[in-house]
Amino acid sequence: MAKIIQESIDLKPESISKKDITIAWLRWYYANEIPHSFDRYLAASLMWGLMPILKKLYKKKSDLAEAYQRHLLFFNTQLTWGGGTISGIMASLESIRASEVHQEKSISIDDDLIYNTKAGLMGALAGIGDAIDSGTVQYIFIAIALPWAQQGLAIGALFPFIAFVLYQLFVGYYFAQLGFRLGRNAATEVVGNKMQMIIEGLSILGLFMMGILAASYIKVSSILKFNLSGKDFIVQEILDKILPGFLPLLVVMGLYYYFAKKGLKVTRALVGLTIILGVWATIEYLLVEYLKVIS
Amino acid sequence: MQDMHVTVLQATIIAIWVALIMSRGLGGATLTLRFSPMMTGLIVGVVFNDIPHAMITTAAIQLIYMGVFSPGGQMPSEPAIATAVAVPVAVLGKMDPTAAVAVAVPVGLLGSYLYQLRFFLNTMIMKLTEKYAAEGNSHGLTLSIIVLPFIAGIVLFFPFMFAALYFGAPFIADIIKSNAGGLAFHILNVIGGGLAAVGIALTIYVIGKKSYIIFFLLAYFTAVVAKPLNITMVTYAILGAIIAFIFVLAKNEAANAVAKNTNTNSNNSGQADDDY
DSSP: OHHHHHHHHHTOOOOOOHHHHHHHHHHHHHHTTTTOBTTTBTHHHHHHHHHHHHHHHOOSHHHHHHHHHHTTSOBOOOTTHHHHHHHHHHHHHHHHHHHHHHTTOOOSSOHHHHHHHHHHHHHHHHHHHIIIIIIIIHHHHHHHHHHHHHTTOTHHHHHHHHHHHHHHHHHHHHHHHHHHHHGGGHHHHHTSHHHHHHHHHHHHHHHHHHHHHHHHHOOOOOOOEEEETTEEEEHHHHHHHHOTTHHHHHHHHHHHHHHHHHOOOHHHHHHHHHHHHHHHHHHHHHHHHHHHHHO | OOTTOOOHHHHHHHHHHHHHHHTTTTGGGHHHHHHOSHHHHHHHHHHTTOHHHHHHHHHHHHHHTTTOOOGGGOOSSOHHHHHHHHHHHHHHHTOOHHHHHHHHHHHHHHHHHHHHHHHHHHHHHHHHHHHHHHHTOHHHHHIIIIIHHHHHHHHHHHHHHHHIIIIIHHHHHHHHHHTOSHHHHHHHHHHHHHHHHHHHHHHHHHHSOGGGHHHHHHHHHHHHHTGGGOOOHHHHHHHHHHHHHHHHHHHHHHHHHHHHHHTSSOTTTTGGGGOO
16 A cells, blocks of 8 residues: 555656746747658657656656657647747646546546647647747848848847847747646637737738838839930939839839739749849840930 | 958858758747848858948848748748858959849749758658657657757758858859949849849738738838938837827727627626736
8 A cells, every 4th residue: 555655656747837837938949940840840849848847747657658649740830929828738738637647537638639729729829920920020120120231230130130039039938838827728818809909010010111111122213214305304203203112112012912812922923023123124224225326 | 352262161151050040950049040131141241251241232132031931831932041142142243232132032942942851851850759759768859859850951951051152152253243234233233122022012911901001101101201311210110119009099999989889788898808
């Protein structure tokens, strides 16, 4: 009897602290896309992140091996919003399961529940996270620093890098702790009303910054000049009198409608625009040379 | 003065840097290093001892990669690889930044095929991960999840980058320099200046609802009109944040007003939103 009790104490899952969650988050942050594969995507990264927690929870080697295998099924999400939240939730679910296993109760947190929670959240959170982190916040930092880079200053590279890394570490930490606290209910919080407002505000700010960038940095102009009966006509000056910045806007809007119609065919847009601009530049250049010769 | 020449040391340092990024060996921080050419441009500037020229060129390359990130892990072109080749070409050939952009695009496309090959190698290493997981072997898992994929990435990207820099960059710079001025240069400049529009259009498409394009237009014409005032990006960012805040606030107030009118008899319905 004493031996059985002692064994039960040895196999008792340790409790999971805030610090354990932080470590799991940092491990996932580091491993993020290192083992990226075609068949499992980022599953191994999340599993490697959770490893210290799983070791604390499952003292029996066969239980631990099962837990490792449980987290190797296909998984793909975004680094902070998805990965942060889901690593927190997984730690919470696994600690409930581990105590059920230890007390030999029936397991309410079964393999299906764990996988379905991951599968349900990974897509939605990846969509939100990609749009906010990589698509908006990153480019707001870059937009702010771009003029410095254009002046040849190193801070133009350092500022967006450092700011974005700090942002991601902080946001991911917040979501990992949140995920652990809320466990199963985390999803509703992240896709809740307040978050939607923040997302909307950020997307407006992002669009606004793109407008500033477009006006400042897209350089499409005409070099055409005519000389009609002794009078110079410079095409670009005439365009500027009608609507300043018309040509760059035309190019951006044209591309936007191309993406809206044909989907995100970025490579094709790059190649297509290169050809169009190349042909246009050639014609304009030859025309200007020709007009020089005949006048 | 070493013209049209990349030393073994220069090629090695830049190739190691790019291999670290593409193998994701620097952890989550490599996300922004891979999507944005900025830090790679700075490293190239340090290695070639010409930070100002490198940064100016990188800024031009950044513009075409605005908005490029990889939903689902697929990238059409690799900015870090493109920059690591195009910036040395620009620095060696004393080229205009916009002309360097035209060099960056094809190199970046090649790089994206290599990144796909990395997934393939990782898929094979995955078999080992499965085996260690079944054994509950924690040290084995660290080996197969972190160490081996990292080594595979380095072995894949280092030789490619070294060759592209040591042999490729001086060759391209040579060709472009011999055609300096004239039609070829004009074409490269026009293309380079216009391609920035791809990144910006992509960002608009990805981040905004269709009806919110009005905010893009507002900013566009504000910037066109205010160009002589030399307003900084930080000022514009603050202005944009205020406008975004006003809009969200107004929209929320309107939604609350509607909710109050329709649910006058159930007065606990609006509570859930503002208690955290």
